[in-house]
Amino acid sequence: MRTVLVVFVGFLGTVVQGTWVAGTLPTSDINLVVSIHLGLTRTPVAGSIAAFISGLITDLATGCPKGLATGQSTIAFFLSYSLTSRFLVRGAPIEALYVTAVSVLSSLYASLVLAWLPARAFFPPPTVLAVVVHIAATSLLAPVVFAIVRRIDQAFERPKHRLI
Amino acid sequence: MATFYKRRFVPILFGLFLALSLYFLYARGKPEDERNIIDRAVIAVISPVQSLVGRIGDGLSGLWTDYIYLYDQKQELDRLREENEKLRARVLELTPLAAARDEAERSLQFQKVSEPRKLVPARVVARTITPFFQVTRIRVDVGGAELRDGMPVISPDGVVGTVRQVFGDYADVLLLVDRERKVAVVLERTRAFGTLEGLGKDQPYLTRMQFLAREDRLVEGDLVLTAGESIAREGDIVTTSGLDRVFPPGLVIGRVTRVSEQNLKQRQEAFVQPAVDFNRLRRVFVDVSAGLTVPVPATPRPK
Numbered sequence: 001m002r003t004v005l006v007v008f009v010g011f012l013g014t015v016v017q018g019t020w021v022a023g024t025l026p027t028s029d030i031n032l033v034v035s036i037h038l039g040l041t042r043t044p045v046a047g048s049i050a051a052f053i054s055g056l057i058t059d060l061a062t063g064c065p066k067g068l069a070t071g072q073s074t075i076a077f078f079l080s081y082s083l084t085s086r087f088l089v090r091g092a093p094i095e096a097l098y099v100t101a102v103s104v105l106s107s108l109y110a111s112l113v114l115a116w117l118p119a120r121a122f123f124p125p126p127t128v129l130a131v132v133v134h135i136a137a138t139s140l141l142a143p144v145v146f147a148i149v150r151r152i153d154q155a156f157e158r159p160k161h162r163l164i
Numbered sequence: 165m166a167t168f169y170k171r172r173f174v175p176i177l178f179g180l181f182l183a184l185s186l187y188f189l190y191a192r193g194k195p196e197d198e199r200n201i202i203d204r205a206v207i208a209v210i211s212p213v214q215s216l217v218g219r220i221g222d223g224l225s226g227l228w229t230d231y232i233y234l235y236d237q238k239q240e241l242d243r244l245r246e247e248n249e250k251l252r253a254r255v256l257e258l259t260p261l262a263a264a265r266d267e268a269e270r271s272l273q274f275q276k277v278s279e280p281r282k283l284v285p286a287r288v289v290a291r292t293i294t295p296f297f298q299v300t301r302i303r304v305d306v307g308g309a310e311l312r313d314g315m316p317v318i319s320p321d322g323v324v325g326t327v328r329q330v331f332g333d334y335a336d337v338l339l340l341v342d343r344e345r346k347v348a349v350v351l352e353r354t355r356a357f358g359t360l361e362g363l364g365k366d367q368p369y370l371t372r373m374q375f376l377a378r379e380d381r382l383v384e385g386d387l388v389l390t391a392g393e394s395i396a397r398e399g400d401i402v403t404t405s406g407l408d409r410v411f412p413p414g415l416v417i418g419r420v421t422r423v424s425e426q427n428l429k430q431r432q433e434a435f436v437q438p439a440v441d442f443n444r445l446r447r448v449f450v451d452v453s454a455g456l457t458v459p460v461p462a463t464p465r466p467k
Contacts, residue, residue: 060207066189
């Protein structure tokens with residue numbers, strides 16, 4: 001339930017951006033932030049499936065080529081999962097920095113894929129400025145998204161010990 | 165063996181999901197890329213949410229602009245905008261008639277195509293938000309109108325694209341600038357016919373038009389140009405020719421921004437900036453009468 005709600009929040013954020021923000025202001029990748037949160041808090045199986053589905057929904061909801069956001073969320077999840085034992089991601093500045101690092105790697109992946117499938121899969125290649133603005137917007141919004149999904153996690157947390 | 169798999173479980177899982185996402189991308193453009201039943205189910209669920217969010221957004225912005233910020237002026241502006249939209253749609257409906265009147269072969273080729281069209285208004289409810297993929301497909305909410313793949317989608321500014329796939333009340337639109345789309349076009353000034361295709365590089369949404377060079381046109385005898393004169397010039401308006409039987413003739417595509425000097429003897433190329441700003445599209449019209457007309461018979465070959 002928690003994971004479904006977290007994915008739903010990511011989807012809702014994406015839709016809000018797609019309908020209200022896109023075309024007028026820089027947009028951020030909320031799906032990526034949600035995938036990072038899943039990587040930091042969930043088990044590999046449940047988290048990776050949730051991140052994959054979240055990416056797929058983002059692709060289908062935004063009209064992107066199927067597989068672009070899916071791949072980026074998968075990478076973001078496994079990067080976060082791998083680093084979760086080495087870093088403590090707490091506090092807005094650290095969260096923003098962490099998301100920046102993962103966003104850069106995720107964008108690098110998207111660029112590599114773009115170079116690999118230039119003719120058929122994408123149109124047209126992004127400018128460096130557009131990518132930088134997108135990463136900056138994602139990093140700035142990340143602490144807010146983290147706060148919301150943590151609240152959801154806390155609200156639906158299972159009790160660890162029985163009282164009686 | 166079990167320990168090996170336990171240790172390698174996470175990398176294997178990662179590889180599996182990444183390979184699956186790469187396969188999705190690789191399959192793009194192939195026949196199997198058509199939305200499968202799972203995709204259709206997901207879209208059927210998320211599209212109403214998107215539509216709802218869009219309506220809430222419109223409502224919230226309407227609350228501010230209608231009741232707080234200049235109530236009277238806003239209402240007047242909305243009325244004028246609506247009237248303007250209707251008039252521009254009417255112009256769009258009548259444009260093919262005017263264009264067809266100027267055509268030498270209109271009675272033969274464009275008799276059925278240039279009939280007044282039935283336009284259904286549609287709202288844009290989904291747009292992409294990643295910089296790695298510019299908008300080439302949008303989703304529209306047509307509110308119950310019956311749509312089919314391939315129906316033209318236009319806006320008051322010009323051609324938007326064609327319906328790609330229909331999901332109940334929603335449809336994906338393949339935009340004019342997509343690499344997969346080719347449109348039969350004509351230069352308004354010189355009446356040079358050609359084909360327009362998405363370019364996919366240099367600038368977002370730039371398209372390329374290819375047409376026969378002047379020698380070929382002179383052979384046909386319907387265009388007289390002095391030596392050294394190019395068929396296309398910067399600023400020339402490009403419209404649909406109707407020869408592809410998808411778009412009716414006379415719809416504005418855009419303006420020529422640059423003419424290529426290469427291959428002058430056989431074919432010429434011109435780069436065209438679409439008249440429609442795809443990033444800011446809010447409302448479009450679907451031409452539901454397209455495809456209902458009798459196919460245009462082929463011109464008989466001269467003996």
